[in-house]
Amino acid sequence: MAAIQNLLEASSLFPIPSGLSFSYGTAGFRSDASVLSSTVFRSAVVAALRSLATGATVGLMITASHNPVGDNGVKIADPDGGMMTQRWEPFADRVANAPDPHSLVQLIVQFAEEEDIPLGGMKSSEILLGRDTRPSGEALLEDAKKGISAVAGVVAVDMGILTTPQLHWMVRSRNKGMKASEFDYFSQIANSFRCLIDLVPKELLKNKVEGKLIVDGANGVGGGKLEELKVMLTGLEIEIRNVGRDGGVLNEGVGADYVQKEKVAPSGFGSADVGTRCASLDGDADRLVYFRVLSPSSNTIDLVDGDKILSLFAVFIKEQLSILNKKENKDIASGLPARLGIVQTAYANGASTDYLKQLGLEVVFTPTGVKYLHKKASEYDIGIYFEANGHGTVLFSEDFISRLEAKQKELASSCAGSEYHNAALRLLAVTQLINQAVGDALSGLLLVEAVLQYFGWSIQRWSELYHDLPSRQLKVKVADRTAVVTANAETQVVKPLGLQAVIDAETVKHSRGRCFIRPSGTEDIIRVYAEASTQEAADSLAQSVVQHVASVLGSGNPQK
Numbered sequence: 001m002a003a004i005q006n007l008l009e010a011s012s013l014f015p016i017p018s019g020l021s022f023s024y025g026t027a028g029f030r031s032d033a034s035v036l037s038s039t040v041f042r043s044a045v046v047a048a049l050r051s052l053a054t055g056a057t058v059g060l061m062i063t064a065s066h067n068p069v070g071d072n073g074v075k076i077a078d079p080d081g082g083m084m085t086q087r088w089e090p091f092a093d094r095v096a097n098a099p100d101p102h103s104l105v106q107l108i109v110q111f112a113e114e115e116d117i118p119l120g121g122m123k124s125s126e127i128l129l130g131r132d133t134r135p136s137g138e139a140l141l142e143d144a145k146k147g148i149s150a151v152a153g154v155v156a157v158d159m160g161i162l163t164t165p166q167l168h169w170m171v172r173s174r175n176k177g178m179k180a181s182e183f184d185y186f187s188q189i190a191n192s193f194r195c196l197i198d199l200v201p202k203e204l205l206k207n208k209v210e211g212k213l214i215v216d217g218a219n220g221v222g223g224g225k226l227e228e229l230k231v232m233l234t235g236l237e238i239e240i241r242n243v244g245r246d247g248g249v250l251n252e253g254v255g256a257d258y259v260q261k262e263k264v265a266p267s268g269f270g271s272a273d274v275g276t277r278c279a280s281l282d283g284d285a286d287r288l289v290y291f292r293v294l295s296p297s298s299n300t301i302d303l304v305d306g307d308k309i310l311s312l313f314a315v316f317i318k319e320q321l322s323i324l325n326k327k328e329n330k331d332i333a334s335g336l337p338a339r340l341g342i343v344q345t346a347y348a349n350g351a352s353t354d355y356l357k358q359l360g361l362e363v364v365f366t367p368t369g370v371k372y373l374h375k376k377a378s379e380y381d382i383g384i385y386f387e388a389n390g391h392g393t394v395l396f397s398e399d400f401i402s403r404l405e406a407k408q409k410e411l412a413s414s415c416a417g418s419e420y421h422n423a424a425l426r427l428l429a430v431t432q433l434i435n436q437a438v439g440d441a442l443s444g445l446l447l448v449e450a451v452l453q454y455f456g457w458s459i460q461r462w463s464e465l466y467h468d469l470p471s472r473q474l475k476v477k478v479a480d481r482t483a484v485v486t487a488n489a490e491t492q493v494v495k496p497l498g499l500q501a502v503i504d505a506e507t508v509k510h511s512r513g514r515c516f517i518r519p520s521g522t523e524d525i526i527r528v529y530a531e532a533s534t535q536e537a538a539d540s541l542a543q544s545v546v547q548h549v550a551s552v553l554g555s556g557n558p559q560k
């Protein structure tokens with residue numbers, strides 16, 4: 001068949017580098033950019049098959065997020081704008097590692113048969129392509145285009161340089177038959193932000209949140225995009241630094257991952273910024289953390305991480321729901337019942353979980369990686385999920401949105417402008433503002449700003465919602481990280497046998513001690529996380545577990 005011959009010829013131009021193996025991991029394939037040509041080509045083939053299988057538009061993003069500038073990566077967005085279904089990950093792995101074009105094509109033909117995917121070009125579909133600002137992105141994007149055109153019937157639409165969440169948003173919008181350009185993205189979030197600001201209760205306007213927001217763009221794609229968005233915003237003063245134009249290197253001493261893991265101010269921030277509300281994006285702008293520089297003489301910060309962003313959103317949404325469901329609300333026959341769920345991972349600070357539970361909220365845990373959190377959050381009417389590192393969003397079920405729209409209409413005719421009506425309008429604006437496809441630093445940032453204005457809170461007041469337990473994260477390089485197998489949302493080691501008992505024995509030595517280890521899905525290391533009532537105790541717990549891990553698994557080399 002011509003289609004098969006075509007695929008065979010195209011793939012023979014992309015030999016896989018010898019001695020390497022690729023894994024779809026926590027968030028797509030990532031590696032040194034110089035070895036990724038064949039992986040990107042083959043991932044594009046997988047994306048094309050995915051779009052034929054679903055009969056819908058699929059996305060392919062070239063990014064390595066917070067990794068160093070020399071790395072790159074590729075991930076696939078499913079038709080709903082979320083991460084590619086986990087069911088296809090083993091196939092993506094086999095495709096990436098097939099030793100030669102013949103075995104690759106054989107694998108594809110067999111999979112296409114099993115999944116009933118038409119390979120002969122009888123069906124047509126499209127892939128939206130995006131990339132971040134990495135210098136290697138341009139050439140890799142060309143490789144992706146070749147992968148797509150190797151599959152008959154599928155066309156590539158190059159959307160240019162984008163943040164990862166923009167691409168996911170576009171895929172989702174396209175498949176819903178909605179406008180899906182970058183301008184549409186900016187318009188939707190700028191308009192819904194304006195709507196939330198207009199709905200700030202007048203009596204609270206006097207508590208106006210002081211001063212401007214300063215944003216660290218990680219020298220990545222987010223800073224430039226925020227500059228474009230900024231001109232469409234009213235009611236917010238933003239200064240953007242580390243946009244990547246003045247010689248700064250992507251993710252080097254800057255960005256959300258650095259700020260969250262090192263707990264220091266990014267480069268370009270210093271004594272002049274003490275006390276100011278600051279935020280940091282990661283390299284592809286799907287993560288967001290806030291911080292405040294504490295002292296003119298050091299770069300220590302008060303970190304306001306993903307757990308606190310989650311808590312802020314939870315408090316706000318809970319308040320709007322309780323306004324709508326007030327017993328004395330005579331204007332509506334029934335309230336607006338909603339199942340609100342909070343989703344965290346084991347990296348969530350224990351103090352945040354305690355706080356959220358004290359608010360009476362349902363908190364559940366999943367393994368690391370937004371693909372797990374997102375899925376869990378989508379089981380609720382409103383699901384709020386965040387990783388401590390600042391990746392997360394708020395998901396609203398279709399059913400809840402239609403009930404909310406109906407309620408809004410009902411209130412508009414019975415009591416327009418009442419607190420009930422305003423609460424419904426606020427929730428509707430949140431459904432428009434916060435990215436429904438994936439965690440998005442730009443839309444998350446605008447929701448944080450709108451909620452701070454609503455409450456009239458400074459960053460300091462927000463940060464005082466609860467006090468983080470001191471924590472420490474370390475990495476250990478070991479001979480084979482896959483030797484570690486975990487269970488219970490990664491909080492327990494099941495293999496190697498005996499290691500969990502050793503971790504437990506160290507943990508009980510410390511007041512409020514909590515510690516777990518897991519193999520990273522994005523780096524060739526084991527991560528160690530420890531928490532305790534003092535920083536010294538958290539450090540010492542993490543350090544001693546690092547040593548045990550190294551001695552059980554071989555070759556320890558603790559790094560921050």
Ligand SMILES: CC(=O)N[C@H]1[C@@H](OP(=O)(O)O)O[C@H](CO)[C@@H](O)[C@@H]1O
Pocket residue numbers: 026027065347368369370387389391519520521522523527
């Ligand atoms: C501790 C940590 O921050 N882990 C990150 C990191 O995954 P690892 O599997 O831990 O390397 O990158 C993922 C993708 O960005 C992100 O989802 C996750 O939270």
Ligand SMILES: [Mg+2]
Pocket residue numbers: 065066282283284285286287
């Ligand atoms: Mg990222």
